[in-house]
Amino acid sequence: MGMIELKGVHKSFGGTNVIPKVDLAIQNGEFVVFVGPSGCGKSTLLRLIAGLEDTTSGHITIDGRDVTGEPPAKRGLAMVFQSYALYPHMSVYKNIAFPLKMAGIDPAEIDRKVKAAAATLNLTSYLERRPGQLSGGQRQRVAIGRAIVRQPKAFLFDEPLSNLDASLRGTMRLEISELHHQLKTTMIYVTHDQVEAMTMADKIVVLNAGNIEQVGSPMELYRNPRNLFVAGFIxxxxxNLISGKAAEEHGATTIGIRPEHVSISKTGGTWSGTVGVAEHLGSDTFLHVHTDGVGTITVRTGGEIGLDHGAKVWLTPQPDKLHRFDKEGLAIA
Known part of the structure; x- marks a missing residue:
C-alpha cells in the first residue's frame, strides 16, 4: 500500500511561509507529479513527505498512519535525488545492495533482490562496474535500483533527470513510466518541466508560491485550466493570452488560445499579421506572428507550411477552444 495524505500541512522558515497550507490525497499506485517554476515549494513539499523537513503544522499520513513526527527511516519511503549519490568505490552490485546490507538482510536474499532489480532496469551486465564507468542514465538507473530493493510504500523522485541531456531525458522518462506500470507502486515526482509532467503523470499537482493551483489529470489541466497561472504553465x-478589446468582445478580461487551436491563412481570417520568427522542427513549425492590435501570437502548424519571416497571414482562433478569464485571473465557465 502507498496512500499518502497531507492535511493542513504548513511549512515556514523563520517568518517566511514556504508552504502556506496544503491538503492533498495521493492514492495507492498513482504516479503524481508536482510541477511548478523554481521556488514554488515543490521540492520542499516532497521533503516534508519524506521526513527530511519538519512540518510547522498539519499532519502527514501514510496508509492511514500519522507519520508527521517520524524520522525518514520509519516512513517506508525511498527517495531518488537529482544527484545520483552513488558510492564511487563500490560496484553497481554493492551500491544497490547497500541499504539491504545496512538493514541486516540475509546475503542470499540480498543477492536475489539485487539481481531482480538489475534485470528490471537492464543493469545485469553492469553489476561489476563502478559508477565512474557508467553513463549518466545508467547511474540514475542504479540509484533507482537501490530504491527498488527496499520495496518501499512509495518512491519519491526529486528532479531525477535534470542532469541528463535532452535525448537521455526522453529515454529515462519512458523507462520510469514503464517501471511504474511494472511495479504498480505509488510514485511522487518533482519537476519544473511541464513536458515531463504531461507525459508521465496520472495526476499533476500545479504549485505556485507554495499553493496548489490545480490538481488533475494531464488532459484535464490542458483542457480546463482553472486560472491564468495554470493556463500559461501547462x-x-x-x-497565447490576450487582453484588451479582443478579450472584451468575448466578455472576459483575458482570453487564451493554444497555438494548435489557431488556423492560419494567406487569404483571410480574424486577425491580420506578419510572420516573425519561424521555428521549423520537422513535423511541426511554430510561427510567431505579429498581429495588428492583438500582439504576438504563436501558431503551431505542420512542418511543411512554407511560411517564413515577413510573410503576410491571417489568423483565426477556433471558437470552441477559447478560454476566458475574469479580472481575478479565474476561468469563466
Missing amino acids: GSPRM
Missing part, C-alpha cells in the same frame, strides 16, 4: 508552446 502546454508547450504555452497558451
Whole structure:
C-alpha cells in the first residue's frame, strides 16, 4: 500500500511561509507529479513527505498512519535525488545492495533482490562496474535500483533527470513510466518541466508560491485550466493570452488560445499579421506572428507550411477552444 495524505500541512522558515497550507490525497499506485517554476515549494513539499523537513503544522499520513513526527527511516519511503549519490568505490552490485546490507538482510536474499532489480532496469551486465564507468542514465538507473530493493510504500523522485541531456531525458522518462506500470507502486515526482509532467503523470499537482493551483489529470489541466497561472504553465508552446478589446468582445478580461487551436491563412481570417520568427522542427513549425492590435501570437502548424519571416497571414482562433478569464485571473465557465 502507498496512500499518502497531507492535511493542513504548513511549512515556514523563520517568518517566511514556504508552504502556506496544503491538503492533498495521493492514492495507492498513482504516479503524481508536482510541477511548478523554481521556488514554488515543490521540492520542499516532497521533503516534508519524506521526513527530511519538519512540518510547522498539519499532519502527514501514510496508509492511514500519522507519520508527521517520524524520522525518514520509519516512513517506508525511498527517495531518488537529482544527484545520483552513488558510492564511487563500490560496484553497481554493492551500491544497490547497500541499504539491504545496512538493514541486516540475509546475503542470499540480498543477492536475489539485487539481481531482480538489475534485470528490471537492464543493469545485469553492469553489476561489476563502478559508477565512474557508467553513463549518466545508467547511474540514475542504479540509484533507482537501490530504491527498488527496499520495496518501499512509495518512491519519491526529486528532479531525477535534470542532469541528463535532452535525448537521455526522453529515454529515462519512458523507462520510469514503464517501471511504474511494472511495479504498480505509488510514485511522487518533482519537476519544473511541464513536458515531463504531461507525459508521465496520472495526476499533476500545479504549485505556485507554495499553493496548489490545480490538481488533475494531464488532459484535464490542458483542457480546463482553472486560472491564468495554470493556463500559461501547462502546454508547450504555452497558451497565447490576450487582453484588451479582443478579450472584451468575448466578455472576459483575458482570453487564451493554444497555438494548435489557431488556423492560419494567406487569404483571410480574424486577425491580420506578419510572420516573425519561424521555428521549423520537422513535423511541426511554430510561427510567431505579429498581429495588428492583438500582439504576438504563436501558431503551431505542420512542418511543411512554407511560411517564413515577413510573410503576410491571417489568423483565426477556433471558437470552441477559447478560454476566458475574469479580472481575478479565474476561468469563466
